[in-house]
Amino acid sequence: MSNRKYYLTTPIYYVNAAPHIGHAYTTIAAETIARLKRMQGYDVVLTSGTDEHGTKVERAAKAKGKTPKEYADIISADFQSTWKKLELQIDRFQRTTNENHARIVNELFERCLANGYIYKGTYTGLYAVVSEAFVNDAKPGDLDPETGKPYEEVTEENYFFKLSAFTERLLEYYEANPNFIRPDFRKNEVVAFVKQGLVDLSITRTSITWGIPVNHDPKHVFYVWFDALTTYMSAVDGEGRWPADLHLIGKEILRFHAVFWPAFLMAAGWELPKEVFAHGWLLFENDKMSKTRGNIVRPAPISETMGVDALRYFLLREIVFGQDGSFSFDALVGRYNSDLANGLGNLASRTLSMIQQYRGGVVPDAECDAAIGEAVTGGTAAALDAYEKFEFSRALEAIWNIISVVDKFIVERAPWKLAKDPHAQRKLDETLLTSAEALRVVTALVSPALPHAAQAIWRQLGFNEPVAALRTDALAWGSALAGQKIAEIKGVFPRLDLKPTVEKMQELEIVEKNRQAEMMGVPKTAEVAAAPVYIDIDDFTRVDLRVGQVKSAEPVKGADKLLHLKVDIGEAEPRTIVAGIALAYKPEQLIGRKVVIVANLAPRKLRGITSQGMIVAASLEGGAPVLAAFLEDVPVGARLK
């Protein structure tokens, strides 16, 4: 075994959502990299895990009548069983509720404290429960766009991390380590963000009980990111593996990994991870997947119907790694049939069958065709190069290019004709050996991406050692296949009919969705039941809602979303109202229109204009507001009660 080590991580997944294809995407990519690095001779550890603390979990658990830990146990187990179903080899699965984790988090805190980067302060602010963050810009009474409920006002004593002290050091670090953040365009975004200057970070809470206690001051528990990021260290506690070589993450959590995490580590005097790679999002037919849209795809129905390698192949081949990609069931089956069934599967099938028929199942001894050898060698180099850069789609493209060359070669040689010609037996041997050798290399080459199919073909080629045990030297052209007895031939990627296959997956999808909903306790209704925000009639009448008519409307300079409105609500002068509806309404659509106004909202300056009220609109997922309106005609100034 080599002493070269490679440690990579998936994110730890938050247990307020059930496993979906997005989680699977990250984990599959990470596992592919792990296999690749093993092939390159590294001693690899891949970790994943679950993030289990916080208010949201506390509430979801309560709604289900469980303790937070019981609840987290269930969801965490579901993540683990999902990875098992997808046959993903995860070496360590770390939970934020594991005991060794609390110790490391506290150690991180103590070191930061000792080094003067943590101080105690108080914070009064509005707290968004869903995103578990204080909201800086909101005012009392504002609604959380994610829940539609008011922010909660919280005053508490917190420990703060002096993130502001790291602005320069981080920028220097990015500069000195150009590969720390990938892809490049993401690095630029992070640099731009940091350059604006960083604000200190509250890292503990006293208002929450479901979290890791701060030993230094047990009234406090740790804030989500201070807690969660540290799993990357606690997962390999005592193994001498830190620092990690790679954190593979989705783009939505890049800031935490590329700014907060390195700052924490610098403060503690610990080593930083070598690289943070943020991949893009998986869209469903070009739309964002979301609970409200109801278009979330789960991995299990796909793997059960088409096999885990079909899912792996689609994700790695169809999507340019790093960019957003689009998933659809049709494209999934299309890729499967054209590339896996007709391409790799068929090449294996025809090559092995011919050896079986013409040579009794023994690979003949002959010379390999030199031109094919060159093509395979060149393709192998191209694939390895792309793999190394995590350009999976290119790597697979290069491999499929080899497959195409070999298919052409077989047709040109026409072994079925050679077989009938007693004078062409040597040429037939050459053809069969060359094809088999190419199949051998191709199989080894795809094995990080398609481990199970590769293993099946590998066995059929007559090898007993697992394909996963191969090292890159096995990719060299011309190794001794001659004389090898092949095993029983069995198609690895049977062709699938588009329609029934998609229908089957969609049926299973519904079953899986229901199962998950049951497991989660149907969070939507549960949440309302758990935390009803009642107001009495007096509270309501404090809100002065009036019918107004838009007199004028114009865009606000320097803002995409704002319109500057003058609204007549029956007062001497029309009100000036700045509303964030410019993306949904053109000024001319609004003039003359009756709208509902909150007349007694405290004035607020927006982009230099003082807004004397707020316009009432339905807030939809995805942003576009829809103005409240009346079916009957109503006079300007009328009060809503």
Add this chain to the structure above:
RNA sequence: GCCGGUGUAGCUCAGGUGGUUAGAGCGACGGUCUCAUAAUCCGUAGGUCGGAGGUUCAACUCCUCCCGCCGGCACCA
């Protein structure tokens, strides 16, 4: 609004530093072989290379402006 990216055949995309008829894969259509999973292989598909200007002997490739889309920030929520 600022910063970055992007817009090439039905779909997904290649096309360093400008130069003969703009490419690939998939899909579609036609043909072929029969070892193979109605697979393979061969051929065809004629797309104003987002729009308008400009530089140049010559621009998909350089410059300017405009339009669309994506991302980050601001802003909104």
